[in-house]
Amino acid sequence: DAKTTQPPSMDCAEGRAANLPCNHSTISGNEYVYWYRQIHSQGPQYIIHGLKNNETNEMASLIITEDRKSSTLILPHATLRDTAVYYCIDLSKTSYDKVIFGPGTSLSVIP
Amino acid sequence: DAGVIQSPRHEVTEMGQEVTLRCKPISGHDYLFWYRQTMMRGLELLIYFNNNVPIDDSGMPEDRFSAKMPNASFSTLKIQPSEPRDSAVYFCASSFGLAGFTGELFFGEGSRLTVL
Numbered sequence: 057d058a059k060t061t062q063p064p065s066m067d068c069a070e071g072r073a074a075n076l077p078c079n080h081s082t083i084s085g086n087e088y089v090y091w092y093r094q095i096h097s098q099g100p101q102y103i104i105h106g107l108k109n110n111e112t113n114e115m116a117s118l119i120i121t122e123d124r125k126s127s128t129l130i131l132p133h134a135t136l137r138d139t140a141v142y143y144c145i146d147l148s149k150t151s152y153d154k155v156i157f158g159p160g161t162s163l164s165v166i167p
Numbered sequence: 168d169a170g171v172i173q174s175p176r177h178e179v180t181e182m183g184q185e186v187t188l189r190c191k192p193i194s195g196h197d198y199l200f201w202y203r204q205t206m207m208r209g210l211e212l213l214i215y216f217n218n219n220v221p222i223d224d225s226g227m228p229e230d231r232f233s234a235k236m237p238n239a240s241f242s243t244l245k246i247q248p249s250e251p252r253d254s255a256v257y258f259c260a261s262s263f264g265l266a267g268f269t270g271e272l273f274f275g276e277g278s279r280l281t282v283l
Contacts, residue, residue, distance in 0.1 A: 092272070094190070099171075099258050099274025144209075153198065153265045154223065155272055157210040 060144050065162045068138075074131040076161050078144030081125045089120055089154070090125045090145040100143065100157070102128065134165045169277035173259050178232055179281045187245040187277045192261030200272065201234055201244050202258040210258075218243065249282045256280070 061079045061156045068074040080089065090105040104111055106127075111118045119128040131138050143160040170206045172191040182188055192199045200215040214224040227234070231250070236242040246253055256279050260272040 090271075094210075097277075099260070099277055100272070101274070102271035105271070152211060154200070154215055154219065155266050156212055157202075158182075159209050 062142075062144050062158065062161045064159065065164070067166055068131075068134045070136060070165050070167050071133055072111055073132065074113040074134040074163060074165070075161065076127065076129040076131075076142050079122070079126045079127070080144070083124050085124075086100050089118065090123075091127075091129050092145070092155075092157070093144045094143070094160070095137075097138040105140075107119075125166065134163075136165050139163060139165045144164065171261050172271050173257075173275035173278050175277075175278055176276065176281045179283065180249055182250055183248045184278060184282075185245065185250045186200045186253075186282075187243040188257050188259075188280070189204075190242045190244070190259030190275060192242070192259070193263075193273055194240065196261035196263045197239075198260040198264070198266060199214055199236060200244050200260040200262075201242070201259065202268075203255045204258060213244070218224070246280075249280075251282045254280055254282050269271050 087138045088105045088107050091103040092100040093103055102166040103111055103115050106118045106120055141160040141162050143157050145155055171193055174189045176261040197218050201213040202210050203213055204210045211226055214234045215222055216236045220271060232246055234244045256277045258274050258277045260274040262272050266272045
């Protein structure tokens with residue numbers, strides 16, 4: 057049972073773009089891709105979601121490949137406050153009414 | 168709206184004592200979730216409710232854990248008796264509609280439980 061996979065950790069220089077990848081090879085046609093982040097000791101915070109098209113909001117951009125088997129979360133100008141754990145929701149375990157979190161990617165933004 | 172409100176923020180208790188964690192979801196939200204977070208196991212879904220009715224409690228670790236939602240604005244997670252391995256941060260979250268479809272989860276600040 058394949059599931060969402062993310063690198064456990066990444067570094068990014070302050071002011072540069074942070075590109076966080078996620079593989080979701082078993083995604084079905086009507087499942088959304090969701091991203092959350094968790095800053096140390098706080099509750100997770102919703103970032104963005106998408107279905108097929110690329111999405112952008114005030115926090116980030118989401119790029120979804122045409123076959124929808126992977127996505128990339130982009131923080132265009134990372135700041136120190138973006139240091140957090142980023143979760144691409146585990147779609148293989150998520151039904152429409154609940155959200156299951158995997159281990160995520162720990163992003164460190166370096167001055 | 169004040170967001171999801173959890174209490175207490177910190178709880179230190181001794182093994183064998185009863186612990187009750189409380190959550191007030193965002194007004195109008197029809198889903199409520201309880202999660203537990205530890206370093207070893209990450210963020211685990213314990214139970215969730217829809218319109219005050221428990222939908223899935225398969226994540227509840229054992230019979231010592233129970234959760235209730237007597238009305239749309241209040242939920243409790245109870246541990247009786249508590250054990251040191253229950254030490255964790257417990258998060259409550261709420262959503263309007265299907266959080267895995269087009270909605271999003273709103274989390275509280277968590278209740279940090281330490282069982283000695």
